[in-house]
Structure formats: C-alpha cells, structure tokens
Amino acid sequence: xxxxxxxxxxxxxxxxxxxxxxxxxxxxxxxxxxxxxxxxxxxxxxxxxxxxxxxxxxxxxxxxxxxxxxxxxxxxxxxxxxxxxxxxxxxxxxxxxxxxxxxxxxxxxxxxxxxxxxxxxxxxxxxxxxxxxxxxxxxxxxxxxxxxxxxxxxxxxxxxxxxxxxxxxxxxxxxxxxxxxxxxxxxxxxxxxxxxxxxxxxx
Amino acid sequence: xxxxxxxxxxxxxxxxxxxxxxxxxxxxxxxxxxxxxxxxxxxxxxxxxxxxxxxxxxxxxxxxxxxxxxxxxxxxxxxxxxxxxxxxxxxxxxxxxxxxxxxxxxxxxxxxxxxxxxxxxxxxxxxxxxxxxxxxxxxxxxxxxxxxxxxxxxxxxxxxxxxxxxxxxxxxxxxxxxxxxxxxxxxxxxxxxxxxxxxxxxx
Numbered sequence: 001x002x003x004x005x006x007x008x009x010x011x012x013x014x015x016x017x018x019x020x021x022x023x024x025x026x027x028x029x030x031x032x033x034x035x036x037x038x039x040x041x042x043x044x045x046x047x048x049x050x051x052x053x054x055x056x057x058x059x060x061x062x063x064x065x066x067x068x069x070x071x072x073x074x075x076x077x078x079x080x081x082x083x084x085x086x087x088x089x090x091x092x093x094x095x096x097x098x099x100x101x102x103x104x105x106x107x108x109x110x111x112x113x114x115x116x117x118x119x120x121x122x123x124x125x126x127x128x129x130x131x132x133x134x135x136x137x138x139x140x141x142x143x144x145x146x147x148x149x150x151x152x153x154x155x156x157x158x159x160x161x162x163x164x165x166x167x168x169x170x171x172x173x174x175x176x177x178x179x180x181x182x183x184x185x186x187x188x189x190x191x192x193x194x195x196x197x198x199x200x201x202x203x
Numbered sequence: 204x205x206x207x208x209x210x211x212x213x214x215x216x217x218x219x220x221x222x223x224x225x226x227x228x229x230x231x232x233x234x235x236x237x238x239x240x241x242x243x244x245x246x247x248x249x250x251x252x253x254x255x256x257x258x259x260x261x262x263x264x265x266x267x268x269x270x271x272x273x274x275x276x277x278x279x280x281x282x283x284x285x286x287x288x289x290x291x292x293x294x295x296x297x298x299x300x301x302x303x304x305x306x307x308x309x310x311x312x313x314x315x316x317x318x319x320x321x322x323x324x325x326x327x328x329x330x331x332x333x334x335x336x337x338x339x340x341x342x343x344x345x346x347x348x349x350x351x352x353x354x355x356x357x358x359x360x361x362x363x364x365x366x367x368x369x370x371x372x373x374x375x376x377x378x379x380x381x382x383x384x385x386x387x388x389x390x391x392x393x394x395x396x397x398x399x400x401x402x403x404x405x406x
Binding site: 036037038039040045049050051052062063064065066068069072073076087092095096099100102103104107110113118119122123124126127129130131133134137138140141 | 239240241242243248252253254255265266267268269271272275276279290295298299302303305306307310313316321322325326327329330332333334336337340341343344
C-alpha cells in the first residue's frame with residue numbers, strides 16, 4: 001500500500017500517526033505529494049478526483065480517501081488494538097471528537113490559505129474572524145473534554161494532537177497554551193509517543 | 204432527538220434523507236437553523252463549537268456532528284435496513300463514495316461563499332477555478348462509477364443525490380447534465396423517492 005502524504009498536512013498526519021500506532025509503517029510506503037488549492041496536481045488527480053491528501057492506494061489500485069476513511073480502514077489491518085471503538089456510546093463519542101478536531105483543522109487550513117496563499121489585496125477579515133471563532137470555540141471544547149480522556153489515545157485524541165501540533169506550526173500567534181492548561185499538560189505527555197514525535201509538522 | 208438543519212444545506216440534506224429512508228422522521232424534530240461563515244450563530248455554538256449544521260441533539264443533551272457521524276448514528280437507530288455496510292470491501296467502497304461526494308460538496312459550498320457572500324472586490328478567480336476542478340473531476344468520477352450502483356441507495360448514493368441536487372440549486376451554470384448521461388438517468392430515478400423529493404433544496 002502507498003499513502004500520499006505531505007509532512008505539513010495535519011490530515012495526512014492523522015494517517016501517519018495511525019500507521020505508527022498500529023505498527024503498519026513497514027507495510028505502507030509514505031509518498032510525499034505536493035498539493036495546492038489553486039494549482040491542482042494532475043498526477044494526484046488520477047488517484048483522487050478531489051486532488052487532496054491523504055489518500056491511500058491499496059494493492060489492487062483502489063484509492064481510499066479522505067483521512068477518516070483511510071484511518072478507519074487502517075484500523076482493520078493487522079491485529080494491534082483498535083483506535084476506533086466498534087459500537088455504542090464509545091464509538092459516537094470518539095467519532096464526534098474526531099469530527100470536532102477535523103472541523104478545527106478545516107478552519108485552520110482555510111485560514112492558512114487565506115493568509116498565506118491568497119493575494120493580500122483579496123483577503124477578507126470577516127472570513128478570517130469567522131474561521132477563528134471556530135478554532136477558538138473548538139479548542140475551548142477540547143480543553144473542557146480533555147479530563148475525560150484519561151490515558152486513551154484513540155482516533156479522537158489523535159485528532160487533538162494533530163490540531164495542537166498544527167496550531168504550533170502555522171498559528172503560533174494564536175498562543176493556545178496561554179488559556180488551555182489541561183491541553184498543555186496532555187499534549188506534553190502524548191508528544192513523547194514515537195508516533196507523535198516522529199510526525200511533527202515541517203514545511 | 205432534534206436535528207439542526209437548513210433546507211438549503213446539502214450536508215443537512217444527507218441527514219434529512221437518512222431520517223426518511225430509515226423511517227425515523229417521527230422521532231427527530233427538524234429545527235431550521237441559520238448559519239453564516241462570517242456571523243456565527245451563538246445559539247448553535249452552544250451545541251456545536253464549530254457552529255455548523257447539521258448537528259443532532261440526543262435526548263441526553265449530547266450533540267453529534269458532522270453529517271457523517273450523524274448519518275452513521277441514525278443508521279443504528281431502529282430496525283430499517285442499514286445504509287452503511289458493516290464491514291469489508293462494501294464498507295470501504297461506500298465510505299469512499301460518501302467522502303467523494305462530501306468533497307465535491309465542500310468545493311461547491313466554498314465556491315458559493317466566494318461567489319455569493321464574499322465582497323465582489325475580494326474574490327479570487329484562481330481559487331474559484333481550483334474548486335471548480337474538484338467539482339468537475341468529482342462529478343466525472345460519479346459518472347464513471349454510477350453503473351456499478353445498480354438499485355442500491357445507501358450512504359454513498361445519498362451523497363450523490365445531494366451533490367446533483369445542490370449543483371442544480373446553486374450552480375445551474377455548471378450544467379452537469381450536458382456531459383453526464385448516466386447520472387441524468389440515475390438522478391431522475393432516485394428523485395422519485397419521497398426522501399429525495401421531499402428534501403429538494405430551497406433558500
């Protein structure tokens with residue numbers, strides 16, 4: 001199997017952490033792939049019509065995307081403990097947390113496009129403020145929920161690690177540490193895991 | 204249970220179709236909710252920090268989001284036939300198709316914000332073109348895949364109906380019917396289902 005990833009992408013990082021947590025790194029080649037919302041990568045488009053990463057190309061040529069589908073698929077490969085609860089309230093809680101983290105990341109990535117890709121004269125402050133409301137509200141929700149996580153490191157917590165790592169990487173000015181002491185301690189702890197440590201975002 | 208929806212939202216429509224297909228309309232009140240990416244709805248923010256619809260508020264006060272999580276949750280309520288295959292290649296195929304449709308809708312909704320919400324002087328044609336590439340590539344992929352669907356109407360096909368309905372609603376200029384004859388015939392057929400007919404988008 002081959003995973004199309006980029007070391008700067010927080011959604012690709014979810015997949016890369018899942019590969020490491022489940023001991024699958026040796027079975028999946030990580031192929032570094034450049035993407036841009038304004039210059040679609042024609043080679044990637046042949047695998048994923050949405051021209052996005054992450055995408056997982058199976059040995060039969062089938063391509064799975066997006067990060068949620070790839071992560072849940074990888075959770076069924078091999079015999080390591082599962083990162084997605086199979087059923088019941090635990091499943092809905094984990095999927096809701098994953099969705100919260102993906103939503104924060106969507107807002108952060110779209111803000112990054114506005115602030116770093118769009119020509120400066122075309123930037124819209126109301127749009128940036130609206131996305132910032134989602135980021136701030138989302139991180140506040142993570143702070144409230146974090147005490148309930150205990151030692152768990154499932155798909156929801158993987159999402160949270162990707163959120164905090166991405167804010168450190170692209171939005172140091174948001175300074176999330178200043179008002180989220182529970183997340184500071186939690187992130188310090190999980191950052192020692194090889195899966196998290198070895199996937200720290202880089203440009 | 205209460206579902207926060209809006210009759211213009213294609214992601215809320217996925218949930219509304221699932222409710223009808225699974226015979227759950229009587230158990231879930233649909234609460235019409237206005238959202239704007241630049242004027243966050245403070246009432247909705249209390250249920251969903253991402254300030255997005257759809258969101259499903261359970262009887263115990265828990266709120267589930269986004270559309271994928273809500274649809275999969277609703278698929279476990281009651282005893283109607285399942286819309287999400289439980290496991291195996293059928294599951295990954297259905298989730299991949301749902302993801303393809305959600306990605307087309309993301310590109311379409313973000314284009315709608317650019318063309319109808321953002322001040323005209325701040326619009327960026329390269330951004331609109333990049334999103335259009337995703338829409339066009341995605342619909343072409345649906346056209347190629349449609350013959351394999353047969354009579355199935357699971358979560359992937361529900362997504363496809365929401366895509367085509369949203370393009371008709373907001374992007375008649377894209378004129379998808381002109382070059383996708385398989386989808387034209389398929390959409391005409393599924394549009395007779397009460398779940399699809401009764402959720403046609405409106406402003």
